[in-house]
Amino acid sequence: MSSTLEKATAVQALKERFYDINALYSAGAIFDWDQQCFMPPAGAEARSHHTSILGRMVHEMLVADETARLIEGAAKEAAPGSEDEALVRVTRRQYDLATKVPASLVAEKLRLAAIGHEEWVVARKNDDFKSFAPTLEKMIEICRQEAEHLGYKGHIYDALLDQYEEGAVKTDAEKMFVTVRKPLVDLVADIKKNGRKIDNGFLEGDWPEAKQREFTEKIVRAIGFDFERGRQDTAPHPFCSGWSVNDIRLTTRFQSFLGSAIFGSLHEAGHGMYEQGSPAAWDRTPLAGGVSLGVHESQSRFWENIVGRSREFWTFFLPQLQAIFPSLGSVSLDEFHRAVNKVEPSLIRVEADEVTYNLHILIRFELECALLEGSLSVKDLPDAWNAKYTDYLGITPPSDAKGCLQDVHWSAGLVGYFPTYSMGNLLSYQFLASMTSEIGDQQPAWSAGEFGPTLKWLQEKIYSHGQRYQPPMLVERVTGKPMGAEDYLAGITAKYRAVYEI
């Protein structure tokens, strides 16, 4: 709320409007968080009503003429290059995304997504793609219409991708995948040919939850997630949420595979530290928070993979893990480091290692483009999916349940979303290269449990800018070049050739 002493400006009026929208949005967010973490089973029905009403209210406030009026008023006042101008840009984008698509199409998509989700759950369970195909076909058609309303200059895919990664277009994704495909396929083949078997079986066990929690809180705190301004709870699927730069909620899960809690926690903490890093003055405004899905994923993957799967990280933390779980006492640092970096082509994206992960994404991207263009029909999707898995990963799904039915995204109409995962992977290494060239190799510090300089650099270069700069501009500012694959390929090739002693 504004103090009555503040100068009442057009920018301030715009902020007030978005403070209100933020309160409604945040209410939906805490309801969602609670539903994952604490809600008693019977609370689900009221919960769906509450979140749907709040979502409707957010939408109504966002698309109201008053919002447009306030944005244009602030636009006249904002100085070029100022924070205020960035606020106008971000709010205008939110307004445009919410208004360009007719309400009737939004409602139809929501309706179809609800049906689609139910059908997808059943279809996956019964390995019955045919029962889901008609709805998926309708969803693809709705995404096409959505893209036409959103508008694009080049390819229809651009409009969809831009929703998740502002400014990115299909050719960016293509360039990315064309660059990484062969080196990754070759690296996977080399690893396979090498024949080295890595044992990660010792990570399976009956690990008491309280002890797992003790360790994950320790590492999440050590890398710099601020528990004064956030917390970590347990949920069936790990996620990061929040409703203030000073109130960020992580979740993790505790399973028989010890890596699940460890790397899931580091991953979500990466998202969380990015969110905690926005300037306090931007709290509750649209300038706070991560700028895009790709940049967000670059931070979760940075802390999960580049830091958390490094030999140096475990130099420091393996003894502490062994103190908590004495049964791991005989595992050497080399054995542990190899185990958490085991590469194995597999069928399921969410279980994929760092090397094969982008091949899973590439397959989805190519299929999405083909479906949107009409060069692939929905009925032929399973065959196309399986052919690509055989081609890129060398394994063929034995069922659609473990094939093209594995991901929830398409049933919800999230088309254009997948490439942001790969962008995150590339950007994590690109940021690392810049960090190293600016402040030197940080790995020795990690060996000593010192993550402060790493976080400080990311904080200054990325987190503190919130949504002020569009993603491509942010990447240029931080790394001096557009997003590219070279740092990623160099980094990942060196790392895994070392792990596999190729």
Added chain:
Amino acid sequence: MSSTLEKATAVQALKERFYDINALYSAGAIFDWDQQCFMPPAGAEARSHHTSILGRMVHEMLVADETARLIEGAAKEAAPGSEDEALVRVTRRQYDLATKVPASLVAEKLRLAAIGHEEWVVARKNDDFKSFAPTLEKMIEICRQEAEHLGYKGHIYDALLDQYEEGAVKTDAEKMFVTVRKPLVDLVADIKKNGRKIDNGFLEGDWPEAKQREFTEKIVRAIGFDFERGRQDTAPHPFCSGWSVNDIRLTTRFQSFLGSAIFGSLHEAGHGMYEQGSPAAWDRTPLAGGVSLGVHESQSRFWENIVGRSREFWTFFLPQLQAIFPSLGSVSLDEFHRAVNKVEPSLIRVEADEVTYNLHILIRFELECALLEGSLSVKDLPDAWNAKYTDYLGITPPSDAKGCLQDVHWSAGLVGYFPTYSMGNLLSYQFLASMTSEIGDQQPAWSAGEFGPTLKWLQEKIYSHGQRYQPPMLVERVTGKPMGAEDYLAGITAKYRAVYEI
């Protein structure tokens, strides 16, 4: 949300309006709950903004002309004696309470309450009533103005009391206190004269939190709180909240005095079972939930005192408590029963036993009336307070911190609230008498751990009616007479004469 297939009636339109208001109100409630249970320390600032914006939105929707129009539309349609008519009554009351007092006065009260709370905290800490007196004086004046806007037929106090206990007036409270004062003062004197010392020292200890939780969850579940439709968490002060009849949240706290968690949990579970008892069809409508503070308190006190402090309850649960805390193994049932019913005049209301409790409330009621009428000025409050404690309880506060500064209520402008605590105490015994006469003495069943018939009777007679009947009408329907003190006095006198063998 309404299905499009539902008949669009005026009543339905009114419900839709209140579903929206309920979503905003519920959002505020879950934010409050989270703040008490889970919020990280730094989240407080954003939290206060979020809840204040949501509160403003609730108020704006409630006082809008559209709300009045919908209420009057539904009023024309609702059949006499129907649920719909009750909905109109309840929504009209909410509208009236929100609109009768000018927004400027509401804002002034909120502003003063914020200041008053800060000052009260400091004043209590420093035992410095004088520093708080000027603000309290202003607050009393604001309450007077508020009462004038709300309107009343008899005494100015009626308008304030009615906010918390619909239909109750000052003369009801007076009649209640006049009836109970002498018998209670006499009973306290008899207990003192009797000279029997009850030992409850064995309830103090270093009780592990997890074991306390194990026991409180056991008893809360046993009496009938449904954990499929609610949960219990830890908070600094016990409370009951919720945002659906199927999602009710209890909190408790674990302290060195074992009784704190046990009786606090039973108390809040009593509130919670009342809330869980509304018909599912009324969920998220203003007909769901407890009808007044007094009736609500009757249920928390019923389960806490009448059930939870009964010899029969502990016949069943003492062995289970002893299994969890073997150090209590040598305590006999009689010793335990006496310990949890120890009567001792004390200075602090929230720590008072069942017998002296109403004397604490009586003192506050008499002082509130005198302050409002002007027969007592704020500066003379400490002396008047101390004189009444000496007179009714036989002890004189050594400081204002332990005297008239102990309660938060007045700093927040909650004047007219206190009598509902005593009404709850009276009603709990009045309901018990009706239950016993209708389905027989339930205490033998409690000895066997059977609370189902007790809950079923309360459910049918009270909980299932939500807010459908005004409190006086509900009491008449359930007990065949208006609220009175006779069942309470008979019950409490018999119980404590037995405990003290007078």
